[in-house]
Amino acid sequence: MFILLNSIYFTSSAAVTPSTAHLLDIKDSLGELDRESKLTANDTVFDFLNPPPTAILKGNDGRLILAQGITFPAVINLHTAFAVGFMNPCALNTPHTHPRATEFFYLIEGEVQTGLYQENGANFTTHQLRAGMATVFPLGGIHFQYNLSCKKATFIAAFNSEDPGVQTTAVSLFRHLPVDVIVASLAGKLTRPQVVALQKSILEALDNPSQGLAECRKRCNI
Ligand SMILES: *[C@@H]1O[C@H](CO)[C@@H](O)[C@H](O)[C@H]1NC(C)=O
Ligand SMILES: *[C@@H]1O[C@H](CO)[C@@H](O)[C@H](O)[C@H]1NC(C)=O
Ligand SMILES: *[C@@H]1O[C@H](CO)[C@@H](O)[C@H](O)[C@H]1NC(C)=O
Numbered sequence: 001m002f003i004l005l006n007s008i009y010f011t012s013s014a015a016v017t018p019s020t021a022h023l024l025d026i027k028d029s030l031g032e033l034d035r036e037s038k039l040t041a042n043d044t045v046f047d048f049l050n051p052p053p054t055a056i057l058k059g060n061d062g063r064l065i066l067a068q069g070i071t072f073p074a075v076i077n078l079h080t081a082f083a084v085g086f087m088n089p090c091a092l093n094t095p096h097t098h099p100r101a102t103e104f105f106y107l108i109e110g111e112v113q114t115g116l117y118q119e120n121g122a123n124f125t126t127h128q129l130r131a132g133m134a135t136v137f138p139l140g141g142i143h144f145q146y147n148l149s150c151k152k153a154t155f156i157a158a159f160n161s162e163d164p165g166v167q168t169t170a171v172s173l174f175r176h177l178p179v180d181v182i183v184a185s186l187a188g189k190l191t192r193p194q195v196v197a198l199q200k201s202i203l204e205a206l207d208n209p210s211q212g213l214a215e216c217r218k219r220c221n222i
Contacts, residue, residue: 018052039074054069079161080158111148
């Protein structure tokens, strides 16, 4: 029996992305026992080193693996999700918010600097985390992580929603809002052509973690 279980769980092929029909069936349960009766063995194990393709957010300088409702059926209706992040030297996980979850951030390996600006009227706060240290980013707060060292960093993050969502702040503001609204919001300090040029240069959300500061990259010979 033990050998059989091993052969089921420790497979080398990429995990299969759950079908939409299966996900909807689990979500539409009359109670916990009904929900559990619909979960397969595969639904309740998530392999962060061999995840389904839809769980991988690949950036220029790292990757995030996110086990949430649509990639890990076991958490559907349970209001939780979990991520593992791999950051290359100098990588920046650019400023972003989670619209539906608070994040508990724990560093496994390396060192990172974190930053948080919660809302209007708050003070910006920052921390230097070593492996073994954690911090919290409350729901809605703009936050980032930066690996300023020449070594890789690895973190885990827990969320209190199975669908935490992410909004990359610069991308949202400069790429997805109307140019005239951005110009007016900046009190006319940037011209329309400057904002248009800025929009073109802004990285898309899925580029996270992105390349970090030029200074760090030079220091680390990248
Ligand atoms: C479970 O996942 C493995 C690979 O991840 C796959 O080969 C197998 O077919 C899956 N089983 C079911 C019942 O979906
Ligand atoms: C911000 O910092 C100032 C100065 O230390 C302090 O007086 C104030 O209470 C802080 N505000 C918040 C919201 O923490
Ligand atoms: C990023 O990794 C390097 C090399 O491991 C480390 O020295 C550095 O402190 C890390 N990041 C930050 C923000 O410090």
